[in-house]
Amino acid sequence: MSSGTTTLADALEALVAVAEQAGLDETAARAEGEALAATVAERSRGAFVAWAEETGRTVSAEEFMLAAKRGNRFRAGPTPTMGGLALQKSEHAPAYARALGEVALAATLLGEPGPEAVGTATMATAAQLAEAPRTLSGPPSGTMPGAFDLPARQPVPGLGDEVLDQVRRAGEQVRQQLEAMRLGSSSPLGREDHPATTPSPSTTEASGSGVQTQSAEPETPAPEAPKEEEPTKTVEELLAELDALIGLKNVKAEIHRQAAVLRVEGLRKKAGLETPTITRHLVFNGNPGTGKTTVARLVAGIYRALGLLSKGQLVEVDRSELVAGYLGQTAQKTAEVVRSAEGGVLFIDEAYALSGDQYGKEAIDTLVKEMEDKRDDLVVIVAGYPLPMAIFISENPGLESRFRTTIDFADYTDEELASIFSLMAEGADYDAGEPVLTRLREILAEQQRGPSFGNARFVRNLLEAAIGHHAWRLRDVAEPNLEQLRTLDADDLVVDPNDPAGPGAAEPVPELVDIEPVDLEPVDIEPDDTTAQEES
Missing domain, CATH: 1.10.8.60 (Helicase, Ruva Protein; domain 3)
Known part of the structure; x- marks a missing residue:
């Protein structure tokens, strides 16, 4: 492998360094990177072992699959941190998007080579870069020439230039992995053969991360003039993004109505008039892939722009991220999730899965209490199939009184x-x-x-x-x-008949070990008296 290859460990350290530079939660950034890498490498044979080694976690297929499940949502949309940076129009958004792209690219190295990881990494990278297309400029940090690079290539407008660089390098990695396998290498992904890309000069040294600063500037640079904070997206901008979505006519009308009602409510409060308490929490009914998460992300931004939320981030979870293994722990786990969503929107997918047992009941009871305690700076959206969601809401009076607005998401034509x-x-x-x-x-x-x-x-x-x-x-x-x-x-375009989700069929990947059958001569063994007695 060329010296331009970045390992997952180094890509994660670079991501944490960008988060530190932006004043973000470094632990949350690393968790996002690990989840993104897991979902990229999910279908690569043997990837969970390499993932555990690169992340420093216990070698556990279960832990890897849970991370992949969390990261699955990043294939189509930004991570919570990336979404928050984009919403604030932060100057750090491009660097963080690039760092996530490097993590996705590095994840294509995990396990055996295959086209699935390349496709997932490309789409996940596009989803992150799309959040800050106007501020992206120049090649990603650490980009090195490879077999997929073109001499004197004309830039592709927008984020496409970045994505194509990712694809080229992913293709080069796949090519070299195959070559290593043909040469009989027992470890085509060894660190000694693939040193990490040199960090970009803008990367600062993360505490204990090993990411070194490369700069010709003096140790004590002159202080920079404070920059004015860029405005966040306006209600008009966010509603325009909503209207640009394909289909969802009824959904768009309802969100417009909600925005208008809440805007007037805010104006009346500002004028000192009495206003009825309007429940802002929502129920999204619909089958998978009908745009519920995308709309929830826009709702978070709209509520922030209206002054109803202080941050406007979207935190997406499911039952597994709310329920713990023991009673008593679930309440703490749920409260921690709600705390991370405070100031924004907590989106609970397949919320009906919380019904039916004492663990889910504990999560629901905690959620109801937290919704009341944080009612001025938290919005909760629960989503799932229509009938199970109706039963779920009706079974708990605390939920029924707080979720008064239901929006139905129809299937696409x-x-x-x-x-x-x-x-x-x-x-x-x-x-x-x-x-x-x-x-x-x-x-x-x-x-x-x-x-x-x-x-x-x-x-x-x-x-x-x-x-x-x-x-x-x-x-x-x-x-x-x-x-x-x-x-x-x-x-x-090929559909895998064994995969109802439709990720498409992949060319078969060779088995790790092909064992030829061995013909053995039959051996007759006379049973002793004890064996004969036991058999009789």
Whole structure:
């Protein structure tokens, strides 16, 4: 591997260094990076062992899969920290987005090579970089030339230039991993063979992290003039983002109505008028992939812009992140999650899973109490399938009195899903022409539309798989041109019949060990008297 390869351990340290520089929670940043890496490498054989080694965690497949589940939401949207930086229009947003992209890229090295990790890393990188496209400039820190780089390449406008750099390096890593396997290397990912990329000069030294500062500046630089804090996104900007989403006509109308009502409520309070208490907590009913999380993120920003929330971050959790293994611990765990969401929106996906046992009841009771204690600076959105959610809300009087507004998210039509696919591809700077969209419509027409159908999640998984196949096709092309790097083929869209979520089929990865059968001569063993007696 070239000296331009960054290991996951080094990428995580660089991410923490950026978080420290931005004054962010370093522990939370590392946890985001670890979760993102796990979800990128989730389907790479043997990845959990390498992930544990690089993160310093116990070698545990269960811990790896839990991290991957948490990181799965970062494939389609920003991490909480990245979302907060983008909402504040922070000058640190580009650096943090790049650092997350480096983590995703480094995760493609974990385990055996395969196209799935490349596709997931590409889409996850695009999701993070998309939060700060106007401020991105220049190549990612530590970018080194590789087999997928183009001499004198013309920059691709927007975030596409960054994403293509990620894809090139991922392709180069896959190529070299395969070469290492062909040469019989027992450890193609060893640190000695793959030193980390030199950190960029802007990277500061993190305490105990080993990330060194490289700067020609004196030890005591002249103090900089204080910078004016950039304004956060306005209500108009956020509602425009909402309106730009495909479909969701009823959802958009309801959010507009909520924003108008809450705006007037705020103005009346400011004028000293009596106002009825309006419940801000929401129930989102809908099947998977219908845009619930995306809308929840916009709602968090809208509520902050209206002055109803102090921060406007979105914290997304499910049952596993609220419930502990023992009674008594669940209350503490739930309270800690709520504390992290204070000032923003706590989004509980598949909230109905909290019903039915004493652990879930403890989480619900704690949640109700925390909602009351933090009612002035916390909004909770619960989401899930319509019928289970209706039962879940009705079973607890504390919840029923606090969740008065329900918004239904309808399934997308085939044409809406094709448009979503096209936008996703464009966002990652890929060209999905009409042959690709025609093939996509054929795949969609064959899918059964039950409650488990993934909607936008389904087409995102298809796109990730297509990007992986695209990288696999180019692995033997020494210097692909820009058109080759950006153009998807209809043949790249393949559905794995064994995967209902539709991530797409991958070319088979060789088994770690192929054992040839050995013919043994039969041996007759005469039983002794004791054995004969026991058998009789």
